Amino acid sequence: MKSRRVVVAALAAAASLLFTACSSGGDSGDSGGGGPVTLKFQSLSDQPAAIAATSKIVDDWNKAHPGIKVEVVPAGWDGVYDKLVTQFNAGSAPDIIHYEAAGVAPFAKDGYLADLTPYLSEQKKADIPKGVLDSVTVDGKVIAYPTELQSYVVFANKTLLAKAGVTIPSGDTMTWDQLRDIAKATTRDGAYGLGWGLSSPTAAMVALAPGFGGKYFDGTGTDAKINVGQGEMALPQLVDAMAHQDNSILPVTLTQSGAKALAPFYAGQTAMTIQGSFQAANIAKDAPAGFDWVVLPTLAGPAGPAQAANPQTLSVSKDSKHVKEATEFLEYFTSTENLAALNEADTLIPATTSARQALTTKLGAQNGWKQILSSGQYLTSAPYLFVDKYAQWKDTVATPAYQKFLAKQLDAAGLSKALTDGWNSINR
């Protein structure tokens, strides 16, 4: 899939030169004779509640702004990168583009996205945590409004913890050592302490590395250099120790997706599971009746509880004839009330502090929400977002290397070498 993306990107670059004459600018609606401006908003909202929340925001906007009409164009997450490559190169990109920071950063680098810096209000800027704002800032320009975030959190089966005599940690954060101790204590009576779906381990490894001082990459674009040192190796080695020394991780989950690792959690085969925070909604819905669960405090490493943020974003095509109007809509879309409603529907973490606080006030008493929303404050910029060949490295080098390491086919030195040599080979 990713190698296909590389092919598309290369072809797109060549074809854009050949076909410039054919292109006739964006498809953004033009007011023409002074009628209303029409903005196309390609939305990836997929859950029924989130689709409804998005529609309501757009409907409210359209009622209040007869001169600027927003039309939602639904699209799916799968294949959206290929679709955007074609749309940008053919000059037919929608005015407003919903995607994720890691996805839009390369488009911004290639000059397809409008610089939103002059339009981003100071109030909004102050409302977005610095680490999150950094994740949508490319070459000093804000290229998207962040909307929704997820963090990695620990879901725990309270009954199994109580049986093992474990006191549930209090406070905002807990250390990885505490997690390891709890996992050891709850590995008993045929159950394992932890289930962690690591079939695609790279995303989790790079997202959680900042807690150990890991960055993986220095520099941006093609100049980026990889550094796999102690901070980067700490988490894989911890997982290895838990899985193969403590035997406190259910082995099969290491080869499963995150969602698959929920089934043994429901069945009481694992006392805890590390998942994307959005799984809270699925657990509330799918767990068997009487299943008593809790979200543990945010995990913190030696460098703190930081996690890399890859927010969902809304950006504006540079070809849009109505960048200013589109940004006005984005200011409205990301208002405290709207972001809170959208994130509640999607069970994600709002990208603005005010919306996160509003959601904490509304839902903080509900199971898990307080800890999940609290974890949002520790999200920080991810260096890998701005590295051109990250996607290729992730798929062709890092994921197989981590998988081999977790399967004991590579030792720590071998993993470090594979990650480094693989990057140097790709980024020649």
Next chain:
Amino acid sequence: MRALLRPAQYLALAAYILFLGFPLLWLISASVKSSGELNSLSVNLLPRQWQWDNYADALDRQGLVHSAGNSLVVALVSTALVILIALPASYVLARLKGRIRAAGVGWILTSQVFPVVLVILPLFLILRTLGLADSLAGLTLVHTTYTLPFALWMLQGYVTAIPVDLEEAGAMDGAGRWTVLRRIVFPLLAPGIVATAMFSFVSSWNEFFFALVLLQSPENYTLPITLNMFIGGEGKVALGPLAAGAVLAAIPSIVFFTILRRRLTSGLMAGAVKG
């Protein structure tokens, strides 16, 4: 020993049919399971609790029926176009000898080696220039073009299998070129036409990538695009509604196959008698 042979054959056949049908059975089963059951460790074909809401959910979401209609139109029209073009072309290809045939065959095989991802951008720009991007007509043309080489290849194999002697015998009996084709070749070719039509229909019905890139307006979305929207970001998948949608999506294909299967059988018999 011989008495046991027949029951053993039936048993093997039943096992084979079950093996082939199991994915469909599992899909149907998943389409009526609750989200909790789908995400549990239990492996049971029959749901503990029948969840028909998945079908209502699938139909409620994103205009599934409308996009199925779009898929049906595109698949039927592109199938008809493919057959219309491939039938005479395959006959010529099969009966011709020499360099032109070799060049034709070479071109067909070459056209199959291009990955779709390489042709999508030029195709998009051409269709846009023609005013056919983001239209079902444009997608139909693309499906026709993309399916045609393989259909041609497939059909020319069937033509080659018809002995030229039969045509010559017809000509000896005084039949003209057109009569030979209509009375001898086409009836013998019926199974091949049906098989090619089935292939073309399924190719178009299931096609995802061209539709994903070429279609921009939700009212033009085909079924695979709509079903794709059941799979969300961050690993979120509405498994029950997706399975229900997939079951509904399979129905037109099954109906189409059922209709054509009869023709396939009668065509085979016609070929047997005349051959």
